[in-house]
Amino acid sequence: MKRLIIFLIAIMLITGMTLVGIAEEKVTVTYWHTMGDTEEAALNKVIEMFEEQYANIKIKPTRMAYDDFKPALLIGIAGGVVPDTARLDIIWVPELAEIGALVALDEKMEGFDEIIANTYPGPTSTNFWKGHYYGLPQNTCTQILVWNKQMFEEAGLSGPPETIDEFVEDAAMFSNPDEEIYGYAMGGTYFWAPASIFYAMGGEVTDSGITTATGYINGEKSVAAYQALVDMYRDESLSPLLLGGGGIGVFEGLATGKYAMIIEGPWAQPILNSDYPDFEVNFALVPRGPDVTTSSVVGGENVVIFEGSQNKDEAMLWAKFLLSEESQLTMGEAGTMPTLSTVQGNERLPEYYDVFMEQLKTAKARVPHPKWAEMDNAINNAYQYMLRDEKTVQQALDDAAEEINRLIIEG
Amino acid sequence: MGKIKVSEQQKYKHLFKKRPLYKRILSSWLSYLFIAPILIIFIWWWVIPFITSLGLSFCRYDIFNPPKFVGLKNFKTVFTNPVFWVAMKNTAIYTGVTVSIGVTLSLSLAVLLDQKIRFRNFFRTVYFLPSVTSAIAISVVWRWIYSPNKYGLLNYFLSFAKIKPLNWLGELNLILPSVMMMAIWGGIGYGMVIFLAGLQGISNSLYEAAEIDGANAFKRFWHITLPLLRPTTLFIVVWSIINGFQVFEQMYIMVRSIESIGGPLNAGLVVVAHLYEQGFERLRMGYASAVAYVLFAVIFTITIINFTLLKPKD
Numbered sequence: 001m002k003r004l005i006i007f008l009i010a011i012m013l014i015t016g017m018t019l020v021g022i023a024e025e026k027v028t029v030t031y032w033h034t035m036g037d038t039e040e041a042a043l044n045k046v047i048e049m050f051e052e053q054y055a056n057i058k059i060k061p062t063r064m065a066y067d068d069f070k071p072a073l074l075i076g077i078a079g080g081v082v083p084d085t086a087r088l089d090i091i092w093v094p095e096l097a098e099i100g101a102l103v104a105l106d107e108k109m110e111g112f113d114e115i116i117a118n119t120y121p122g123p124t125s126t127n128f129w130k131g132h133y134y135g136l137p138q139n140t141c142t143q144i145l146v147w148n149k150q151m152f153e154e155a156g157l158s159g160p161p162e163t164i165d166e167f168v169e170d171a172a173m174f175s176n177p178d179e180e181i182y183g184y185a186m187g188g189t190y191f192w193a194p195a196s197i198f199y200a201m202g203g204e205v206t207d208s209g210i211t212t213a214t215g216y217i218n219g220e221k222s223v224a225a226y227q228a229l230v231d232m233y234r235d236e237s238l239s240p241l242l243l244g245g246g247g248i249g250v251f252e253g254l255a256t257g258k259y260a261m262i263i264e265g266p267w268a269q270p271i272l273n274s275d276y277p278d279f280e281v282n283f284a285l286v287p288r289g290p291d292v293t294t295s296s297v298v299g300g301e302n303v304v305i306f307e308g309s310q311n312k313d314e315a316m317l318w319a320k321f322l323l324s325e326e327s328q329l330t331m332g333e334a335g336t337m338p339t340l341s342t343v344q345g346n347e348r349l350p351e352y353y354d355v356f357m358e359q360l361k362t363a364k365a366r367v368p369h370p371k372w373a374e375m376d377n378a379i380n381n382a383y384q385y386m387l388r389d390e391k392t393v394q395q396a397l398d399d400a401a402e403e404i405n406r407l408i409i410e411g
Numbered sequence: 412m413g414k415i416k417v418s419e420q421q422k423y424k425h426l427f428k429k430r431p432l433y434k435r436i437l438s439s440w441l442s443y444l445f446i447a448p449i450l451i452i453f454i455w456w457w458v459i460p461f462i463t464s465l466g467l468s469f470c471r472y473d474i475f476n477p478p479k480f481v482g483l484k485n486f487k488t489v490f491t492n493p494v495f496w497v498a499m500k501n502t503a504i505y506t507g508v509t510v511s512i513g514v515t516l517s518l519s520l521a522v523l524l525d526q527k528i529r530f531r532n533f534f535r536t537v538y539f540l541p542s543v544t545s546a547i548a549i550s551v552v553w554r555w556i557y558s559p560n561k562y563g564l565l566n567y568f569l570s571f572a573k574i575k576p577l578n579w580l581g582e583l584n585l586i587l588p589s590v591m592m593m594a595i596w597g598g599i600g601y602g603m604v605i606f607l608a609g610l611q612g613i614s615n616s617l618y619e620a621a622e623i624d625g626a627n628a629f630k631r632f633w634h635i636t637l638p639l640l641r642p643t644t645l646f647i648v649v650w651s652i653i654n655g656f657q658v659f660e661q662m663y664i665m666v667r668s669i670e671s672i673g674g675p676l677n678a679g680l681v682v683v684a685h686l687y688e689q690g691f692e693r694l695r696m697g698y699a700s701a702v703a704y705v706l707f708a709v710i711f712t713i714t715i716i717n718f719t720l721l722k723p724k725d
Contacts, residue, residue, distance in 0.1 A: 377671060
């Protein structure tokens with residue numbers, strides 16, 4: 001008898017707990033991103049606000065390393081294990097849309113048109129591929145000049161260079177390779193690194209219809225841009241860091257007086273503030289090239305929803321929430337530039353965004369193409385060949401043009 | 412083997428008659444149960460992928476769309492792709508150098524540590540230690556040793572000889588040698604242990620007889636140790652070459668940069684890294700499968716040559 005009672009109580013307890021469980025069962029929406037520490041803290045605030053508003057949804061964020069992110073996604077897509085949502089580098093959207101991994105939001109998301117009516121057209125367009133929008137622009141960015149004011153003052157210079165010629169001249173003046181001091185440093189040879197100088201000098205990768213690279217990546221202006229950088233490297237006014245030498249990172253070098261100038265995105269401010277609290281961060285526009293119609297490079301990230309998601313409806317709510325004014329401002333305070341035009345000039349946003357907004361007016365987007373990663377690689381190889389003196393600038397870019405044409409034809 | 416006489420065969424006929432397969436399986440079901448786990452894993456993770464990738468190597472397959480038969484196109488692409496040949500060349504250099512130096516060093520160490528010296532077991536342990544350490548952990552530590560600035564461990568030691576800091580993993584002609592140096596260091600312990608086991612099997616009386624005949628230490632090594640170690644050497648050479656051609660982790664950690672999996676201008680690209688990049692980053696599963704089969708053919712051929720050349724004489 002005693003046993004029976006215990007058994008019955010146990011049954012009741014289990015049933016009761018299960019019922020409570022069902023009643024409170026939450027839908028978990030997974031969200032992958034590549035944010036830094038400051039951004040992640042802001043993201044947690046946004047998640048808190050979201051979960052307060054939608055009590056039945058739980059957001060589970062996962063921070064990934066940028067280098068491993070795309071391979072991890074591709075393997076996940078192949079194996080059918082994908083997050084519900086992710087914040088992707090804008091240049092990956094065409095590639096993932098092409099393989100059918102992303103939900104076409106203009107078809108499936110309610111109120112999509114109203115949302116993008118309030119976003120900047122540039123970042124929004126990076127979600128467009130073959131007639132559909134596959135994401136929402138979560139944040140935008142560009143690269144601008146970050147300079148070490150103390151070094152400039154000690155050298156008797158009144159301010160940062162305004163033209164490419166002044167930039168080259170100033171960089172040469174600062175450089176003292178024996179002391180590992182360089183006028184300018186970039187972090188690598190991948191296209192993003194020299195892209196600001198490349199576009200400022202009127203460089204182009206392909207024609208606007210993406211039909212050929214001949215006469216563009218190996219055109220006169222593109223060659224001149226890379227020639228300028230190669231010359232700076234030869235003169236030792238550009239740090240060997242871009243070929244992995246020296247080992248002092250761009251932020252570290254800038255803040256410790258090893259590099260007078262770097263070209264970086266808005267995340268420079270929070271990173272420098274937290275790692276070098278005493279360092280005064282100063283931004284300026286990328287030096288103007290002879291052609292002033294374009295400058296710098298457009299970056300940023302889009303929030304997308306994966307076709308493999310089991311919680312598409314909840315994921316859409318989350319994506320929309322990320323585009324709300326409150327989340328855009330919260331993230332904006334942490335160095336992530338908003339894409340919502342309605343929050344422009346809001347007092348909660350840091351003042352230094354003004355320079356970035358100014359730069360964005362003429363900043364150019366990279367080639368929106370599923371094969372961009374391979375095109376980037378072709379240009380990167382060309383840059384390596386010229387820096388290592390294996391090919392002339394013209395030769396290297398001629399070969400890159402041929403490679404990019406092949407990628408365009410393959411489609 | 413002697414043949415059984417026909418009359419005896421008749422006599423024991425019932426023993427030779429095969430029982431039906433299912434009966435035999437049923438009668439020893441327990442044995443099959445014991446080998447089942449490993450058999451299932453083997454079939455699932457080795458046999459099925461092995462056959463599937465053979466099929467895929469004749470197809471165009473991007474994971475999302477069903478495979479499309481393209482005949483030998485993938486193999487044609489493999490052989491005409493200059494990047495594949497760069498990878499093959501690097502892999503061949505890597506294997507050639509690490510195996511020749513590695514096997515020589517392992518044998519030397521084994522012979523040395525077979526002598527009755529002090530702290531023999533300590534040295535054996537020290538040399539074997541890298542073999543039980545994960546390749547990933549070793550690579551991460553060696554990246555730090557090869558750090559390009561003046562604080563990198565290797566550069567720091569070189570600075571005493573007034574040598575300027577070298578960019579070990581960034582200079583095109585230093586990348587492969589740097590990784591090879593690490594691989595040799597990491598691999599000699601395993602070879603050493605196998606050689607030591609082989610040395611235990613050589614009878615001391617052979618050496619004593621040779622000594623009486625007036626053979627010096629080198630002659631004893633050349634005419635007794637080396638020939639009798641032939642089966643051991645065959646095993647180690649075959650094993651190291653297969654491992655060399657399949658090298659991946661070290662390369663992935665040491666030379667992969669944000670730009671490319673094979674390091675700058677593919678100076679450190681090896682075949683498996685090329686396969687991984689094409690298959691899992693570019694989603695060209697057909698092409699990657701073809702690369703895998705070409706690599707398999709290369710390893711298979713070399714192994715057969717090894718067996719012919721190094722087969723112990725009767």
